[in-house]
Amino acid sequence: MNSRKRFLGLISSISLIVVCLATAQSSKAQTVQARAVRPVSVVGDLIDITKANDENDHTRANAGTPNYAGSSLTLDVGGEHNIIGVIQDHGPWATQYPGSYKVEVAESSGGPWMKTFEGPGQRGVSKALFEAVRGRFIRVTATDKGGGANDWSIAELKAIIDPGATPKRIPQRDREPGIPPEPANAVAMRDLALALDKNPNTRATTGRPDYAGATFIFDLGGEYELSRVVQVHGQWPDDYPVEYRIDVSKDRNESRFREVWRGAGEPQRSVAQFAPVFTRFVRLTALRSRDRTHWWSIAELRTNRDQDPVERDEDDQLVGRQIRNITAQGISNAAAVGDSNNTTRATTNTVNYAGSWIMADLGGSYTVSRVVQIHEPDERDFPGRYRVEVSDDGRRWQPVWQGQGERGRSVASFNPVRARFVRMTAIANRDLQHWWSIHKLKVRG
Numbered sequence: 001m002n003s004r005k006r007f008l009g010l011i012s013s014i015s016l017i018v019v020c021l022a023t024a025q026s027s028k029a030q031t032v033q034a035r036a037v038r039p040v041s042v043v044g045d046l047i048d049i050t051k052a053n054d055e056n057d058h059t060r061a062n063a064g065t066p067n068y069a070g071s072s073l074t075l076d077v078g079g080e081h082n083i084i085g086v087i088q089d090h091g092p093w094a095t096q097y098p099g100s101y102k103v104e105v106a107e108s109s110g111g112p113w114m115k116t117f118e119g120p121g122q123r124g125v126s127k128a129l130f131e132a133v134r135g136r137f138i139r140v141t142a143t144d145k146g147g148g149a150n151d152w153s154i155a156e157l158k159a160i161i162d163p164g165a166t167p168k169r170i171p172q173r174d175r176e177p178g179i180p181p182e183p184a185n186a187v188a189m190r191d192l193a194l195a196l197d198k199n200p201n202t203r204a205t206t207g208r209p210d211y212a213g214a215t216f217i218f219d220l221g222g223e224y225e226l227s228r229v230v231q232v233h234g235q236w237p238d239d240y241p242v243e244y245r246i247d248v249s250k251d252r253n254e255s256r257f258r259e260v261w262r263g264a265g266e267p268q269r270s271v272a273q274f275a276p277v278f279t280r281f282v283r284l285t286a287l288r289s290r291d292r293t294h295w296w297s298i299a300e301l302r303t304n305r306d307q308d309p310v311e312r313d314e315d316d317q318l319v320g321r322q323i324r325n326i327t328a329q330g331i332s333n334a335a336a337v338g339d340s341n342n343t344t345r346a347t348t349n350t351v352n353y354a355g356s357w358i359m360a361d362l363g364g365s366y367t368v369s370r371v372v373q374i375h376e377p378d379e380r381d382f383p384g385r386y387r388v389e390v391s392d393d394g395r396r397w398q399p400v401w402q403g404q405g406e407r408g409r410s411v412a413s414f415n416p417v418r419a420r421f422v423r424m425t426a427i428a429n430r431d432l433q434h435w436w437s438i439h440k441l442k443v444r445g
Contacts (some may be wrong), residue, residue: 044071097152304407399422
């Protein structure tokens with residue numbers, strides 16, 4: 001039985017527990033809407049941590065040691081929700097549950113964290129339920145090893161949210177000792193106009209390596225749908241922020257900005273891709289400096305609104321990986337994505353292409369972190385939604401990315417993973433007019 005079916009089966013039992021929990025909450029609490037959701041991402045101390053979020057209950061993340069007390073993992077549910085619990089499905093490793101563990105919730109990955117649960121793990125499935133807390137991140141920490149178990153294993157993780165509940169808010173005083181507040185805006189990004197002049201030989205820069213807290217706002221000139229922000233570092237490929245955040249707002253009022261993305265920068269080019277939002281003002285903030293040597297520099301700042309989100313020649317060099325073989329289903333002329341003829345393309349020849357897929361064989365195991373589809377000159381033939389999966393043998397697949405296609409070129413960036421095969425599958429048509437067409441496929445490793 002796959003993980004989705006297992007968790008659907010759990011919802012009925014969860015609802016009974018939630019009803020009991022409701023009596024301890026205020027009379028305004030609404031628990032009938034409670035549901036389990038898959039996190040956007042999971043990070044932490046366990047080995048193969050992504051396998052706890054791959055929708056396959058026959059793979060696992062595990063501590064790899066019986067001395068796992070203190071190990072932790074963090075779920076990102078992708079936005080603020082009324083969080084009422086977390087589920088660890090231990091899968092075939094039913095006895096490898098934590099002896100005891102605690103659960104904490106935060107609005108930001110930097111805290112402050114509010115403890116919401118502490119208790120023993122359970123054979124098969126460990127469920128922690130608590131009163132609703134408004135937050136985005138859930139941290140699970142093992143506080144004691146299990147009785148007789150020599151490991152802590154998790155096949156699948158789910159958060160439980162309740163849109164109808166009346167949540168608690170996390171007060172500032174609950175910040176843990178030693179966890180610093182969000183960085184102050186101590187350093188300015190200089191010459192910001194040079195990041196918008198379409199000249200890759202100029203740059204905006206902090207001019208110093210201790211730039212944690214540096215921030216800047218740019219104006220799109222009107223309200224537009226935004227889903228991607230690209231920093232091209234150009235001649236300064238190592239001047240990327242080690243961690244940064246993106247906030248958006250329809251006006252410049254500081255109190256109205258809300259976070260839509262946070263993560264790590266990358267050499268050469270840093271890409272932030274998120275669910276589409278309508279906004280005018282976009283704010284980038286460096287959360288951590290990289291080292292004592294490198295500044296934060298941006299040669300070109302682009303968004304999905306630009307017809308040319310990144311310099312094509314530069315991007316093709318950065319993300320090029322020789323593809324040895326191409327196979328596909330529901331897509332004709334698939335080999336065209338790997339040839340040197342820019343006038344040919346692979347295409348579905350139909351607007352009803354959901355379920356079609358294309359697979360690239362890299363010829364060996366490589367570290368893969370980005371897949372780029374170049375749709376131009378058929379720039380509007382991008383997939384409505386698609387999924388990227390990787391495999392070592394072409395039989396067992398691990399999902400690494402899921403989201404919307406984009407005009408001109410669709411970019412999927414994810415945590416580096418070793419793989420030989422890369423497969424893209426359309427999971428939703430775009431509309432009733434456009435096919436799915438790919439002129440070139442690039443895999444970065």
